Amino acid sequence: MLPIGHYLFLSFALFVIGVIGVITRRNVIVVLMSVELILNAVNINLVAFSRLYGDVAGQVFALFIIADAAAEAAVGLGIIIAFFRNRETVLADEMDLLKW
């Protein structure tokens, strides 16, 4: 069995890639994909610790997160489509309506 450090490293790597994606990319669809990466990093973490402690609750949590991610993707893509119809753009730096 691989020591926990490997899993954590993979998880950490995915997380960092995701975060960098979220922060740097302009295309909101890519940002959404990066968020998925972060979520999956968390999943790996949870499953790894679940395995380590022999506690199945972590895996259940991971399943919830997968469902949650699916829902989030659906809602998020819906918002993007609605936004695109209004503003004809999917670029994050043009979505400056949060500041009035």
Add this chain to the structure above:
Amino acid sequence: MTATGTFLSFLWLIPLFPLATAALMLFVGRRIPKAGVSLLCVGSVALSFVCGVGAVFQLLAADPEYRVSQQILFEWLTPGPMQMSAGHTVPFVADWGFLLDPLSCVMVLVVTGVGLLIHIYSVGYMTHEGGYYRFFGYMNLFMFAMLTLVLANNMLLMFVGWEGVGLCSYLLIGFYFLKKSAADAGKKAFIVNRIGDAGFILGILLVAGTLGTIRFTAQGLPDSGGYSGILEALRTAVSSGTLGYGAPALTAIALLLFVGAAGKSAQIPLYVWLPDAMEGPTPVSALIHAATMVTAGVYMVVRMNAVYQLAPFAMDVVAVVGAVTAIFAASIALVQNDIKKVLAYSTISQLGYMFLALGVGAFTAGIFHLMTHAFFKALLFLGAGSVIHAMSGEQDIRKMGGLWNKIPVTAKTFLIATLAIAGIFPFAGFFSKDEILGSSFDRYRSLWLVGFVTAGMTAFYMFRLLFLTFFGYSRADEHVEKHIHESPPSMTVPLVILAGLSVIGGWIGWPGSLGGENRFERFLEPVLTGAVSETGTVKIAHHGLATEYFLMLLSLSIAGAGIWLAYQFYQTKRIAPEVAAAKWPRLYDVLVHKYYVDEIYDAVFVNRVKDLGTWLGVFDAKVIDGLGVDGTGWLARSGSKLSMWWDKWVIDGLLNLGAKMMQLLSYPVRLLQTGVLSSYAMLILIGLVVLLAYYGHHMHVLLRGAR
């Protein structure tokens, strides 16, 4: 035997009937059909008449000295302390009470009787007029007010009736209120009467202040009640010596009351409203401006005879004013061409006769003439109304003529009334006029002469009217000519009844010299006892029988002369009126223009009042509006400007200061909020890192535990 009876105890019903129907007419009259209006309004006056007759008969059943019935319905102004002119205080009270004595008997019978006939006549006369219910409502209201006036047991209630008849007179003169002249005439009557009323009310106040009571008499009231009346108070004052024959206070009272009487009864100088009052419908002229209301002044003076008998100067004033009014108005009537105007000036002249009678102390003669005049003058006016009716509204006697055969009933009754007013034996006017002339002959020969000449003038202008209207050739245009017709029975029956009264009405005062016993004078005597038996009526040195016959012959001959002159002028045309007018152009001009009195009043009073109004208008605009209203406005504006400055700079300034502070403080926070999604993500990340750095050792523990 004292006077008692059902009718006497229900005296208040007499004025109540017309009041009830008046209220009905004025509130819901519009919805009542014409037949109902006639039935109700004529019926209520008929009921009043019946009650009046019943009450008079019950009073007559009593012995002469007990012929007083008085009842107090309720205390109207409750007793309060009043300081008398002598200094001490007395309780002052005014009741709502009614008094029936021989004097008010005559008035009640005249008012309800003649009133009833005129109401019946109006049913025919007003059929084609608009506002039928309104007319009868006002007429019945007038009946109520007039009956209150004559039945009142005190001066204040009498004043209520007095004002009530004035109001109804105003309403009925202005009955055709869309016609400007009618509306103006109504106003004129009202305003001129106000001047007289001011004198009346001052007189009432002076009576109250001098005598401590305004009740006419305490007779007919229970002795135990401690009631006092003017008569009793006068007697006490005279016997104690505080007031006497010719006392200034009594003279002042008498003169002030006479001012009121002159206003209501159209005496110089307040007569100007009566000719204009002819703008009203003719039955109104007959009822109000000939038979009843205008005689209220005469009634009031006789009612206050106890005061007048002690005020010789006031009596002389009354006599002179009456005589001058009589001849003055008669001279104007000589040349008037409007049938109603002639009758109006004739009324003023006859009222002058009545005041002449009162002034020389012949109170019964005044009331006697009041009664006979009510009969024949009402008849003359109603006849004139019938003529106007036949002539399709024409009132100018120059456009009449030859009506004798076309409207026979009207013509014959008119002739009777004309004979009566001219004082021809044995018509009613002869007896009353003769009594007046006889009394004034005894007191002031000069005033007798004035009255004597007036009698001739009266005969002349009345027969001039008669000849021009009913005889000769018709001068009406064809259109009118075709429509001439006799009036319906509802109009002619009252004419016939009044004609009967104009013939026999004077017979109750058949003088002793002609074998009668003058029942009328004896009937009224108890009212005229006065405050002191010696002064009694102002003592007249009674002339002998020979003088009396001589005077009668004289008045008959001057009346005959007047008639003969009118005959020569207007019937045989032996003397042309135009020639006479051309001979004395100045005189004729003055008479036609009614001595220019209206013009003089306009110049001296009316226009001065208008000037005052204009001046007050300017004062109002400049001072009240300019200084007062605009000044206040300026003050308010300046004040609010100040307030605005305070609000803007201090109140708002403080608020703005707070807001500015907030803005300043929040400036650095605003920098964080860029609105760019990525930067928010970056901030979240930084936050995460900081949190991790801070709680790093916990993480360490967690990780160590995992190993």
